Amino acid sequence: MLMLLLMNQIIEQLNQDHRRLVKVLYRLDNEIKTLGGMLTGKGNMEAVVDMLDYIQTYPELNHHRLEDEICRLLKKKEWVDGDILEEVEDKHELLELLAENVHYHMDSAIKDSAINEGAANTVRFLRAVKEYIKYQLKHMEYEQKHLFPMAEKYLTEEDWQFLQILLREDYSELAESRLLKYSRIYQQLIADISPIAAT
C-alpha cells in the first residue's frame, strides 16, 4: 500500500514535469517558426531565451537526478532490459550536447545584433533549437512508454522509499525557492497559450 502510494507520487511528479516541458517546447517551436519566417508575425527573441532557460534548467532541479537514480536502481535488477536503460542514458548525454549547441549558436546569433531571417547564424541557431525540441520530445515519449513502466514493474518498496528521500532533499529550503521560481516562470511562459493550460 505504501509502495503504491510512493510509486504513484513519484511517477506522477515525473509525468507532470513532462507535461509542462511539452507545453513549453510547443510554444518554443511556434516562436522559432515565427522567427524563421515560417509563421506570420514577429518572433520574440526574449521569450525564446526565457523558454530555453526554462527547459534546460527546470529538469536539472530534480527531474534528471530522479531518472538517473531510477536507471541506477533498475540496473541492479534481474530480467531488466538493459537496452532501454542504455537508450535513456545515451539520450540524456545527447540532449546535453544539443543544449550546448543551442547556446553556442544563440550567442553567435545574438552577437550578430538582431536576429534576422536568412542570416547564417540565425539559421544555424533556429536549426539547433529545432533539433533539440525534436529529440527532447521523442526522449520524453520514450521514457513514458518504456522507462516509467519498467520502474513500476521492477522497483521495490525500499527503492521507492529511497527515491522519496532524494525528492525530499531536493525540496529543502533552497531547492524549494528555486522550484517556486521556475513554477512562476512556467506560469508566465504559458500564460498566452490557454488560461487553463497551466497544470
Ligand SMILES: [Fe+2]
Ligand atoms: Fe530524461
Ligand SMILES: [Fe+2]
Ligand atoms: Fe524525463
